[in-house]
Amino acid sequence: MAQESPTFSPLYRQIKNLMLQALEDGEWGPGDVIPSETELALRFSVSQGTVRKAVDELAADNLLLRRQGKGTFVASHDDPRAFFRFLRLVALNGEIGPSRSVPLECWRAKAGQEAARVLGIPLADPIIVVRRLLEFSGEPVVLDEIYLPGNTFSGISIEELKAWQGSLYSLFESRYGVRMIRAEERLRAVAADRTGAKLLKVAEGSPLLSVERVSFSYGDRPMEWRRGLYSTANHAYVNQLG
Amino acid sequence: MAQESPTFSPLYRQIKNLMLQALEDGEWGPGDVIPSETELALRFSVSQGTVRKAVDELAADNLLLRRQGKGTFVASHDDPRAFFRFLRLVALNGEIGPSRSVPLECWRAKAGQEAARVLGIPLADPIIVVRRLLEFSGEPVVLDEIYLPGNTFSGISIEELKAWQGSLYSLFESRYGVRMIRAEERLRAVAADRTGAKLLKVAEGSPLLSVERVSFSYGDRPMEWRRGLYSTANHAYVNQLG
DNA sequence: GAGTGGTCTAGACCACTGC
DNA sequence: CAGTGGTCTAGACCACTCG
Structure with a gap:
C-alpha cells in the first residue's frame, strides 16, 4: 500500500x-x-x-x-538563571570566581575559505574578528578569537565591546537581534604558542585546551565561529554524559 | 497559611x-x-x-x-543504536574508523583517599585497576586507567577483558549486573609523561587531552572512576551545547 | 487484524504567583 | 481572588509492526 x-x-x-x-x-x-x-x-x-x-x-x-x-x-541571554551559559568551566578547587571579559582587538577582514564555509557565507564576504581574554578571579583563563559575519554585526567595535557589561551573547541579542540557540564544540589539546602563552601567563609550549565552537541561531544558521584556548592549570571543562 | x-x-x-x-x-x-x-x-x-x-x-x-x-x-549497552555511547570522539578528517580495545593490565589494590572518596567506599577497600588502550584504524588514541570497586567487580581479570568482544560498559552490564546511567567528565590539557607518550606514540611532553570521568549507576551510586589520556593529533572530542 | 506506542481532545482540579 | 502553568483522567482515533 x-x-x-x-x-x-x-x-x-x-x-x-x-x-x-x-x-x-x-x-x-x-x-x-x-x-x-x-x-x-x-x-x-x-x-x-x-x-x-x-x-x-x-x-x-x-x-x-x-x-x-x-x-x-x-529565554534571554540577559537572564543568567534561565538561558544556558555555554561556558563549561569550573575551578579545580571550589567554585568559579568572578569573571571579567577583556576585549583585546577587533578588526575587519574578508572571509577566507574556512571561515566562509563554517559561517555559510560567500568567500571574501566581510567578517569581523574579535580577540578577548576571559579572567576568573583576576587570572587569565581563556583566550578567545571570534569570527562573526560582518554584514550582521557591522556596527561592532572595540569601544562597544569594552563598554558592554555582560556576556557577548547578551550583546549579540540586545544590539544585533541575534539569539544563539545552540552550539557545537570540538576540543583538542594543543601546545601554547608565543602570544597565547604570554596572554594566558603560561610557559610557551605548555598544554592548552583548544575549544572550537560554532554557534547557531534560528533555523540552524551559523552565526559565530570561535576558537578558545583554555588554560587548565586551575580550571577544568566539565561535561555531563547521559 | x-x-x-x-x-x-x-x-x-x-x-x-x-x-x-x-x-x-x-x-x-x-x-x-x-x-x-x-x-x-x-x-x-x-x-x-x-x-x-x-x-x-x-x-x-x-x-x-x-x-x-x-x-x-x-536500554542496554549491548544495543549500540539505543544506549548512549559515552565516547565523544570524531576523526578530524571524516568519520571515526573501526575501534579496538586493547587491555594492558588489570590488578588489585586498596582504595586510596581519592579513589575511596570518588567511588564512595571506605578507605583501603579493595579496588580493581584496569589499563587499556583504545585504537582507531589501528592507531592508539586513548589510554584509559579505570578504577572499579573490587567488591562488585571481584571476578574481573585481564583474561576476561581480552576475551570480551564489546564495550566495557556492556561487560559490566552483562557479567556484573552494573548498568551505568550517566557520567560526569572533567577535561584538561596535560603534557604526556613517558609511559603515556610511548603507548600513544607521541613525543614526551606533547599536549594530551585528560578526561576524568565518574560513572554512576542507579541511585546515583558512583561505580567507576576513569582517567583517559586522549591523543588529539587526529581526533577531537565533540560536544553539543544547547 | 490485533497490539503497541503516539496524538488529540475536553474537562476537572491542583499548585503557585501576585494583586 | 483571578490568572497562570501543572496534573490527571477517559476516551477516541492514528501510525507503526508483525504475524
Whole structure:
C-alpha cells in the first residue's frame, strides 16, 4: 500500500513551528511573556493540551522558560538563571570566581575559505574578528578569537565591546537581534604558542585546551565561529554524559 | 497559611520511581520489553496518560527506549543504536574508523583517599585497576586507567577483558549486573609523561587531552572512576551545547 | 487484524504567583 | 481572588509492526 502520509507531522509539531516563526520574527522578544496556553489554543484552534506539548518542546530546547503561576517567557541571554551559559568551566578547587571579559582587538577582514564555509557565507564576504581574554578571579583563563559575519554585526567595535557589561551573547541579542540557540564544540589539546602563552601567563609550549565552537541561531544558521584556548592549570571543562 | 504539601510529588513521578525500582531490582532486564502502557496503568491504578508521562521521563533519561508499534524496552549497552555511547570522539578528517580495545593490565589494590572518596567506599577497600588502550584504524588514541570497586567487580581479570568482544560498559552490564546511567567528565590539557607518550606514540611532553570521568549507576551510586589520556593529533572530542 | 506506542481532545482540579 | 502553568483522567482515533 502507498504510504498515506510520508511526511507526517503531528499537530503539536506544526504549532511548535508556528511559534518558532513568531519567535524568529520577533513577535515575542527575549524576556517577554508569551500569551497563555489557553490564548494560544484559541489562536491556533487546537486544544490547550496540544499547545502545551509544543511549548514543552520549546522549553526543552531552552527557547522558552516556564514559570508556574506567572507565565511562559522567551529565554534571554540577559537572564543568567534561565538561558544556558555555554561556558563549561569550573575551578579545580571550589567554585568559579568572578569573571571579567577583556576585549583585546577587533578588526575587519574578508572571509577566507574556512571561515566562509563554517559561517555559510560567500568567500571574501566581510567578517569581523574579535580577540578577548576571559579572567576568573583576576587570572587569565581563556583566550578567545571570534569570527562573526560582518554584514550582521557591522556596527561592532572595540569601544562597544569594552563598554558592554555582560556576556557577548547578551550583546549579540540586545544590539544585533541575534539569539544563539545552540552550539557545537570540538576540543583538542594543543601546545601554547608565543602570544597565547604570554596572554594566558603560561610557559610557551605548555598544554592548552583548544575549544572550537560554532554557534547557531534560528533555523540552524551559523552565526559565530570561535576558537578558545583554555588554560587548565586551575580550571577544568566539565561535561555531563547521559 | 501553612504549606499543604511541602514535598509535593506528582503522581507520574511516583510511578516513575516505582518503575525505577523495578529496573533496579532487575524485574525488567536490559533489552527486555516492559509491559504495555495499559498494563502498567492497571498495575499502578492510574490512567494510561499518567503512565505515559512516567515512561516519557525514563525514556528521556535514556533508561527506556520506545519503539512505536513494538513496545518499550529497557536500554542496554549491548544495543549500540539505543544506549548512549559515552565516547565523544570524531576523526578530524571524516568519520571515526573501526575501534579496538586493547587491555594492558588489570590488578588489585586498596582504595586510596581519592579513589575511596570518588567511588564512595571506605578507605583501603579493595579496588580493581584496569589499563587499556583504545585504537582507531589501528592507531592508539586513548589510554584509559579505570578504577572499579573490587567488591562488585571481584571476578574481573585481564583474561576476561581480552576475551570480551564489546564495550566495557556492556561487560559490566552483562557479567556484573552494573548498568551505568550517566557520567560526569572533567577535561584538561596535560603534557604526556613517558609511559603515556610511548603507548600513544607521541613525543614526551606533547599536549594530551585528560578526561576524568565518574560513572554512576542507579541511585546515583558512583561505580567507576576513569582517567583517559586522549591523543588529539587526529581526533577531537565533540560536544553539543544547547 | 490485533497490539503497541503516539496524538488529540475536553474537562476537572491542583499548585503557585501576585494583586 | 483571578490568572497562570501543572496534573490527571477517559476516551477516541492514528501510525507503526508483525504475524
